[in-house]
Amino acid sequence: MQRGHRRPGSTAALRLSNERAILQDLLTHGPSTQSELARRTRLSNGSVSSIVRSLRGRGVLETSDTVSSGRRATLVTPRVATRRVAVGIDLGRSHIGLVIAKPGRELLAERRVRIPHGTLAEEALGQVRALLTEELRQIDRGDEDIVAVVVSVPGPIDRTTGRVVDGTILPEWVGRSAEDVSEALGLDAEICNDADAGAIAERGWGAASGVDDFLYVKIGTGIGVGVFLAGANYTGAFGIAGEIGHSTVDPGGGHCRCGNRGCLETVASVPVVLQHLSDALGRDVTREELNELAASEHRATVRVIQAAGLALGQSIAMAANTLGPRLVVLGGPLSETGDVLLEAVRGGFSRFAIAPVVEATRVELSTLGEGASARGAATMAFEHGDALAYMAGADEGGLLSGVDIKNR
Amino acid sequence: MQRGHRRPGSTAALRLSNERAILQDLLTHGPSTQSELARRTRLSNGSVSSIVRSLRGRGVLETSDTVSSGRRATLVTPRVATRRVAVGIDLGRSHIGLVIAKPGRELLAERRVRIPHGTLAEEALGQVRALLTEELRQIDRGDEDIVAVVVSVPGPIDRTTGRVVDGTILPEWVGRSAEDVSEALGLDAEICNDADAGAIAERGWGAASGVDDFLYVKIGTGIGVGVFLAGANYTGAFGIAGEIGHSTVDPGGGHCRCGNRGCLETVASVPVVLQHLSDALGRDVTREELNELAASEHRATVRVIQAAGLALGQSIAMAANTLGPRLVVLGGPLSETGDVLLEAVRGGFSRFAIAPVVEATRVELSTLGEGASARGAATMAFEHGDALAYMAGADEGGLLSGVDIKNR
Structure with missing residues (x-):
């Protein structure tokens, strides 16, 4: 670590x-x-x-x-060098998030755009490239000022191969590696798991500030956990951890894309919640409308979210029984339904976690919301890039010999 | 760490x-x-x-x-000093295990005795004291040669209070602390969780030798996991981790002592397995007989163990999805049913873990069996005691000033 x-x-x-x-x-x-x-x-x-x-x-x-x-x-x-920047990108199933930052958590740009569901990897990366060029121009920077790029993807990454593995919610991304991303962007890039990126962002800028042991739960099209233990992001022996989306919460329940029945994702993911509410109301409900209905405490909406929250609370309780964290942070799109979700998850958590864990572990909402993963990716970029490359005096001091930075 | x-x-x-x-x-x-x-x-x-x-x-x-x-x-x-020893004690619901060891994993004594179910803490500790005195005498040692004592107990220990907390399977132990144990034994003693002790033993002497990230699952009257991450025993932010015994595996199932229904312990603990088999055969089956029946592949016994193993595999899969370990070691009394249990757990594990975890994580039997927790406690005693106190030259070198060792 x-x-x-x-x-x-x-x-x-x-x-x-x-x-x-x-x-x-x-x-x-x-x-x-x-x-x-x-x-x-x-x-x-x-x-x-x-x-x-x-x-x-x-x-x-x-x-x-x-x-x-x-x-x-x-x-x-x-x-700190005045021009050099790190770039964090968050690639979701239906959005692209982009952050350009200087050391010390100074944001120079933060953007988020929608993309159609199921956009192919090449196409999504093409859009990222265009967005990045545009944002760099606005802050008077170019590719030569970028020290490192990290791209967050919503799926597990096998550390031994460096590739996105099956189980991701972006099937079009399975098998892709950091090299593929680098080639498409024309920039050296690393890839990371989106829940890990969210956890890193919440610790650096958000709800988990100062907490060494916590779980960041990203609830979107998929459900994943970024795990922080003893002050470090723990990603398992081979790069895969926090995959609670396939916890069984309803053994006789709906079929999951993994082949099992009643996985957490079949009960509490955003598309499922939207589908349940659409069925209840007899019309298509959008994510924006879901958030509005939740904010107004619309009865059916509250119940649909409560059902999802109870299941989330149960699965989070199993993870918390296993890890005994101080804090659970609820993030990702569903967390934008706010207190309705929070209360439901707390209810499920306190019902299913063992008593000492219920007493010692807080459950809170993310304070960064949708922007967490891109910010976390930028934070990781600072770690992946060579620290020296951001330093004003490094060139003159001859410290950069052997460091691969474009504008030396 | x-x-x-x-x-x-x-x-x-x-x-x-x-x-x-x-x-x-x-x-x-x-x-x-x-x-x-x-x-x-x-x-x-x-x-x-x-x-x-x-x-x-x-x-x-x-x-x-x-x-x-x-x-x-x-x-x-x-x-190494010739006389100084560490003591590890394993207190179970119906047994006492005792290990006396010298540095370098040299066993001087290893004992295991049965005690009646529900023996009070004072009484159990009195027996430990008598057993220890007897074993010390046999190896020509006395209390003054002991550098450290660690007692493994089958329940979570709150690190902030140092006390056994509710949720233990030894209700008579709730609220007890290391001080209570020290007083009863007339020796400075630390307490630890039995699954943690088992994990430490398996890494030092057994099936997890050389593995940095693994789960040791102790299946007895209770079910707990000792967690090893990045080469260190992880015990959570407040001393509680690996409590998978209350994972829900059968939402409409039997009532658990925790108040919920269908917890893993209501399906796969040793007393439940014995009860199911006794019901099936219409007579009381003992633990020894269970092991014999399993070894002879007695059909009803195999099925009862398979049902328990499937549930264990499911709960272990949830923990492995969360942590991505290289290895799962099955230990504790139920692991003595051997390959029948192993195959059933592997079946449940590969059915419920996500695909990359199934591929990368091995599931194996403990090689230490019942003796694991006492050996692990002795290993922890070496860590808790002052290393200098075991060293032959420490006295002469004046290194022991400030070290609390009785036979200086």
């Missing part, structure tokens, strides 16, 4: 990897005291202090005196 | 904590090369080499030349 200082090799390699660990941490958390850096990177205070001195000498960061917990401390601030 | 070098404080404190991290690691893994120590403790090669030199000078460990991956390396061997 740690990067940068795991494989020592040589003293010089260790030093370089420790430098990068500190810069990476500053990119993620913003200006920090030396003690905070030592605690989070698990380097000794002595090492941190020595590395900070050296990087300051090379113009990569600045230090100033501050007071922390009543004691004098040294605040470390990275000298 | 790491101990020893997390809170630096001062350089001297950091050095001491790094020394202990290295000794602790040697206790757990036995003689190791300096590179292995660096990798596992995440200290730099330079630090490890410097600490090893210093500890060797003080007589605490020895070094010798060896070859690792075709390269010359330095093998580090702790000079």
Whole structure:
């Protein structure tokens, strides 16, 4: 779960990897005291202090005196390059989300557009490419300013192959890899799971700020969980975790695309909720209308959401019994039905989780809503890109030798 | 998940904590090369080499030349004190397990005795005390040789209070703490969850050797999971994890002691399996007979176990979908029915887990059987006790100042 200082090799390699660990941490958390850096990177205070001195000498960061917990401390601030950006993209079944950000969680652009259901991968990526070009132009940037791109997709990714595996709700994406995405965009890109991206965003910018152990539940066309344990996103031994969408909640229930009956997704996904409500009202109900009806506490709508929420609460309870998290964050499109969903999920959760878990685990709504996955992808881009490439003084200090960044 | 070098404080404190991290690691893994120590403790090669030199000078460990991956390396061997031992105790609803061990997984004593169902905590602990005294005498040891005691109990332990919480299958134990156990035994003792202890034992001595991400499922009167993630036992944000016994597998099924219907424990626990088989055969069937009937592939017995195994496979599949482990180890009393159970659980697992998890996750039987939790508790005792107290040269080197060990 740690990067940068795991494989020592040589003293010089260790030093370089420790430098990068500190810069990476500053990119993620913003200006920090030396003690905070030592605690989070698990380097000794002595090492941190020595590395900070050296990087300051090379113009990569600045230090100033501050007071922390009543004691004098040294605040470390990275000298961020003015032009370089990270890009996070969220590809859903019927939308594209795009975030362009600078280190320190500074948003330069945030866009979201609808695309037709079932859009082919090539076509969706073509639209992403056009959208990105347009947004870059508006903020006076070009491809050469991008350090890293991460694309969030709504399906499990096998870490051993780097490919989207069967089980995704985007069948047109099965078998695709980061290389395919990179080629289509003409940019080096990584791919990640959308629920993982949402979890990372909620911890960095949203409802899970400061919480080390939590579950982020994304409820959309599919249902997936981003898992945070001991302060890190846990993605399983082979890249797949949090797949609660196929928990059985109704053994004799409807057939699921996985072949089983009564999976959570057959009861609580957005299309199913819309279908149930449309059946009840005798007309087609859209997502926007669902949110409005929920906000006005329309009786049939509340009941349909309650049924979905109860099942969600049950499946989330099983995951929480297994992991004992502090917090569950409800995100994704269905979370926009707000308190109606929240109360129903809480009801199911407290009915099915074991007593000590009910007592210790909070269930809350996402504070980022639909924008979570794109923001999380941008946060991951900061981690995937080379930290040095964002630093103002890195070029002059010769630190970028060996770093693959276009505008060196 | 790491101990020893997390809170630096001062350089001297950091050095001491790094020394202990290295000794602790040697206790757990036995003689190791300096590179292995660096990798596992995440200290730099330079630090490890410097600490090893210093500890060797003080007589605490020895070094010798060896070859690792075709390269010359330095093998580090702790000079273990001849008399000091760790004690692991497994308290079940109807048994007491006891292990006395020296560092390097050397068993000096391993005992298991039956106690009547529902034995009160005080009485059980009195028996543990008598058993321990007897076993110590046989190996020519006394209380003064014990460095640490860990007692495994079959229920969740709230880390914030250190007490066994409601939900345990030993109602007579709810609210008990490590202090209560220590007082009854006249020895400093820690308590731990039995499934966690089993997982630790399987990784150290059994079926999960070398596997970083796995689930150990203990199937007895209760059903619990010990969770290993990224090489460490994960016990949740507040000490509770792996509680799959109350997964709903049969919504309209029998009433569970938790108040819900159709929990896994109402379908697959040992008492339920025995009851079903007794009903089928029209006479009382004991655990020993269950194992014999299973071994002889007695038809009704196989079917009863298959029904339990299918439900177990389903609940384990939900946990595996959430965590994506490499391996599931089936342990506890029911695992002694062997391949009949294994095949049934595999059937349920492959039916209910998502396809990539079915492909990547093995399901195997425990190789330690009933003895797992006591061995795991002994392994934890090595981690809880001060590593220095086991070292032959520690007294002379003055390293034990501040260490609370009785026979200094």
